[in-house]
Amino acid sequence: MTAFKVRTEIFEGPFDLLLHLVGRQKLDIRDITISEIADEFLEHIERMKDLDLDVASDFLLVAATLLEIKAAALLPAEPDYELDEYDDLSPQEARALLVERLLAYKQFKNAAGALAARMESEGRMHARQAGIEEQFLGLMPDYLEGVTLRGLAVLCADLDRRRDVFLLQAEHVASMPVSLELHMESVKRTVAKRGRASFSELFEAGAAPEVVVVTFLAILELYKRGRIDITQDSLFGEIQIVHKDGEDDDDD
Amino acid sequence: MTERAELRGVLEALLFASDEPVPASRVAKLLEVPEGDVAAALSALAEEYARDERGFQLREVAGGWRLYTHPAHHPVIEQLVLSWDTRRLSQAALEALAVVAYHQPVMRQGVNAIRGVNSEGVLASLQEKGLVREVGRDRNQGNAVLYGTTRVFLERFGLKDLTELPPLSEFSPDAGTENAIRDRLSAIEGPEFEEEGGDLSVD
């Protein structure tokens, strides 16, 4: 009756993963390594037939949150470093807090299990589906008050068209990719001519996001090929692209 | 429990859960019991209900056996139905209904694809209100439920059958009247769907 389905273990959050890890071994927060998280992740991926992107991104979220907790444990207590509830705590206090949160989470995980069991047993009892007998139909409230057939048709036509537009756009993106090669050429020429350029000068103001992305990729590719140098003075600051005299500069 | 009492229990459950007449032959096959035994048990059950003055009756109609409320109680049931509260449909429910009406039979995935959002709750609510029903299963899609509109839906709009639905092609995007209709339809969503006192959610 139940479908045969291999249920892979998916962690529902950092606490879930921590609980799992704690259940298997003695655990020091500082010992949760990225490689261990990556191993866990790969193990799950292997057990999954197809890569489920939702699961993958959930897992990354888990990993990121764990690392945040880990970072809180590792970072020296700098006064200007704020990490919500973990700052201003002694290591012992931080541990106690984490333990309390894990215990609270575990309680709700247990409650969720009880709800699941309850739902399962409820699923074995069926309420009547037949609906009201014919002679009472006319007495039912008019849930469609104010709705006309024409109105429904318009709604459906709108929805159909919206979907068609969406499909068209999807095709458009697929059939007209922004060429990386062309953008590399363009960047190379600009930079060679001027000697240097900032990233924002390489595309028009208000350029489509995909153009910006491809321009960025073009810069990375040119950098990899040793045609340009890249500098960035500050985090999220303007990227400067500097021309390098290449031995195969055959196009100018 | 005797075998007979056991058979009675299963029959009651099946009759109760089914939304259409249940043929004795089908039950016999399902339970691997001689059809004669099933028919006899059904007759006995019908008599029992009548004798015990139950609130419902078991009748043999075209296509099988079916439970009905006892006509003696129809006036009270009428009052009950009249007392059902009037909650209009949300915009989400209207959208799903429109899609089901025009694309039936349609799977939930089909409705999701057209509306661009999960329509599970909305379809369940439309089923509860008797506007949408399960019309079959798609064997090529792992027996996915196929949805269609109900008789109530047809009656509400005075349609003889689905071929009387106005063709979608009539509805060009930007005609003034249609914009007015669109405005009116979108005006239907709003605070009246705010639930009170833990009431049933509409969508």
Place this chain on the structure above:
Amino acid sequence: MTERAELRGVLEALLFASDEPVPASRVAKLLEVPEGDVAAALSALAEEYARDERGFQLREVAGGWRLYTHPAHHPVIEQLVLSWDTRRLSQAALEALAVVAYHQPVMRQGVNAIRGVNSEGVLASLQEKGLVREVGRDRNQGNAVLYGTTRVFLERFGLKDLTELPPLSEFSPDAGTENAIRDRLSAIEGPEFEEEGGDLSVD
């Protein structure tokens, strides 16, 4: 026919015709009978069905009374009427639902804090399924949405009302688990930076 038998018949007919739980108070009003009598008759009817091993049962759920098939017949029903909804909730949804059920009214931040992960998507999906709803706003928290459970939640989980939820304390981790968590999660001490060959970790 005795008055009591008569009341039983009407109740059965009303229950049979309803597509949602019927509150005793509503029936009392409809029949102009004291609510206590109705409640007593409903309880007696539920007992009678159980004693006579009927195929259906009468249960008090979500503030009212409703007929259901007996769980013993679920396998047969599943075969005859394929339409049973086998939708399950994900672990994430169940966790969030548990938090909302026990802590309502609760902000999203409250759910996030317990689960240790953003619960926005899960809460939206629970709302779409009609299990959770917005019950108000917290004026002291920038009008943050407060979530609570719905009547559908009570129905789906077979609860009369929220007081029927088993006390949360029942789900406290047992002593063994608690000790394991306390012992195994060793102290977070000061920073220790040891580079290890090629390992991405910074411990």
